[in-house]
Amino acid sequence: MFRNPAIDHIQMETEYKTSAFVHSWQTVIFNDLTNRIVVGDEDDITLLKRLAESPKTLHDIASFSDIKRLDEKLKFFLLENLLVPVSQDEMLSFVPHRVDIETVRQCNARCQFCPQSVSPKSRGVMPLDLFSLALTRLEGTTPDWIAFNHYGEPLIDPFFRRRIELLRERKLPLALFTNGILMKDDVVDFLAAGGIKKIVFNFPSLEQTEWCELMQMPEQSYRKARHAIEFCLKTIRHLPEGIVISVNAVTDTQEMRAHKIKEHFMTFGEVQVRTVFSDSRAGSIQNNLVRINSHSGGQRYSGCDRIVSQLHISTEGKVYLCCQDYDQNVVLGDIRQESISSIMTGPLARQLRAEMYGLAPMESGRICLNCHALRQTRFLDQ
Numbered sequence: 001m002f003r004n005p006a007i008d009h010i011q012m013e014t015e016y017k018t019s020a021f022v023h024s025w026q027t028v029i030f031n032d033l034t035n036r037i038v039v040g041d042e043d044d045i046t047l048l049k050r051l052a053e054s055p056k057t058l059h060d061i062a063s064f065s066d067i068k069r070l071d072e073k074l075k076f077f078l079l080e081n082l083l084v085p086v087s088q089d090e091m092l093s094f095v096p097h098r099v100d101i102e103t104v105r106q107c108n109a110r111c112q113f114c115p116q117s118v119s120p121k122s123r124g125v126m127p128l129d130l131f132s133l134a135l136t137r138l139e140g141t142t143p144d145w146i147a148f149n150h151y152g153e154p155l156i157d158p159f160f161r162r163r164i165e166l167l168r169e170r171k172l173p174l175a176l177f178t179n180g181i182l183m184k185d186d187v188v189d190f191l192a193a194g195g196i197k198k199i200v201f202n203f204p205s206l207e208q209t210e211w212c213e214l215m216q217m218p219e220q221s222y223r224k225a226r227h228a229i230e231f232c233l234k235t236i237r238h239l240p241e242g243i244v245i246s247v248n249a250v251t252d253t254q255e256m257r258a259h260k261i262k263e264h265f266m267t268f269g270e271v272q273v274r275t276v277f278s279d280s281r282a283g284s285i286q287n288n289l290v291r292i293n294s295h296s297g298g299q300r301y302s303g304c305d306r307i308v309s310q311l312h313i314s315t316e317g318k319v320y321l322c323c324q325d326y327d328q329n330v331v332l333g334d335i336r337q338e339s340i341s342s343i344m345t346g347p348l349a350r351q352l353r354a355e356m357y358g359l360a361p362m363e364s365g366r367i368c369l370n371c372h373a374l375r376q377t378r379f380l381d382q
């Protein structure tokens with residue numbers, strides 16, 4: 001699906017362009033397809049901007065006398081697929097770096113900043129044989145991690161442990177996103193046995209009353225979640241990406257809530273505490289705890305990595321657009337019928353990729369037009 005051109009076969013008369021999947025912030029360069037981030041310099045950005053606007057042959061690029069260490073840069077850019085031949089159809093590209101498998105649909109909480117609080121999902125569990133099929137479909141790929149979520153609480157799942165055993169057999173790491181309420185000590189011990197890349201808890205406040213209000217859950221759930229995080233920090237050490245607490249709900253007190261959470265939990269073990277930009281989930285929830293975005297149709301945008309590097313599979317085996325597609329309305333295919341490669345290079349995936357990456361104007365009505373993740377600027381100076 002994704003090809004790294006061999007430097008040996010480069011033709012000086014072949015025209016090259018900056019890959020559609022490349023963007024930058026100051027001198028930090030991102031490649032959505034390879035999921036690589038490199039720190040460059042101002043000349044790197046000049047070169048990328050120039051070749052994004054106007055592709056050139058290597059022969060012509062060699063005459064750019066204002067770019068220092070040009071040979072070195074070109075070799076690196078080609079190896080990193082920052083530059084690609086103009087003839088390459090990039091809209092066929094897809095690499096699943098992250099995979100969300102919706103193992104259960106429902107959640108036990110009703111967080112005010114989550115669409116589950118206004119339109120709760122009905123019950124639903126992915127059958128084990130379909131889960132195994134999903135893993136078989138992923139053979140030959142090397143995702144950074146698999147998650148068990150699409151707004152469902154993975155610990156509700158009756159097959160939770162069996163699924164992790166299947167991941168372990170295939171050496172696929174799990175990123176566990178949970179509210180922790182159902183994470184009993186024996187579950188923590190099971191997780192400590194391996195195969196976990198990171199654990200991310202949704203825990204918006206250390207204050208019991210505030211937590212109960214934000215999560216819309218009773219006090220005993222607060223106590224269970226808090227104990228689960230404490231026990232987890234004491235028991236599970238050295239995860240590749242650690243144990244994280246996400247502090248949701250965009251309010252004036254968000255930073256202070258995060259500070260208090262950090263102060264408390266750091267006494268139990270190493271923990272990362274992050275304030276989270278709670279957003280409207282592309283318009284699925286609107287209130288004063290979330291940020292709301294909207295863009296205009298008919299314009300050209302600068303990308304969103306979900307469509308080139310992330311895969312989302314529903315409890316029924318449907319491949320849908322992304323984590324922001326709460327109701328899973330944008331269906332790209334079905335793993336029971338087709339391979340992942342075939343789904344993610346199919347006509348709808350290609351069209352959406354082209355619209356998100358500015359090769360075509362975005363059709364009005366697209367979910368992306370309500371989403372904060374849709375980039376408006378490709379090379380950001382600030």
Ligand code: SF4
Binds near residue numbers: 109115178
């Ligand atoms: S934010 Fe997470 S824990 Fe809260 S309701 Fe949504 S899915 Fe459940």
Ligand code: SF4
Binds near residue numbers: 304307322323372
């Ligand atoms: S822009 Fe938003 S809605 Fe569109 S694919 Fe990206 S994350 Fe999903």
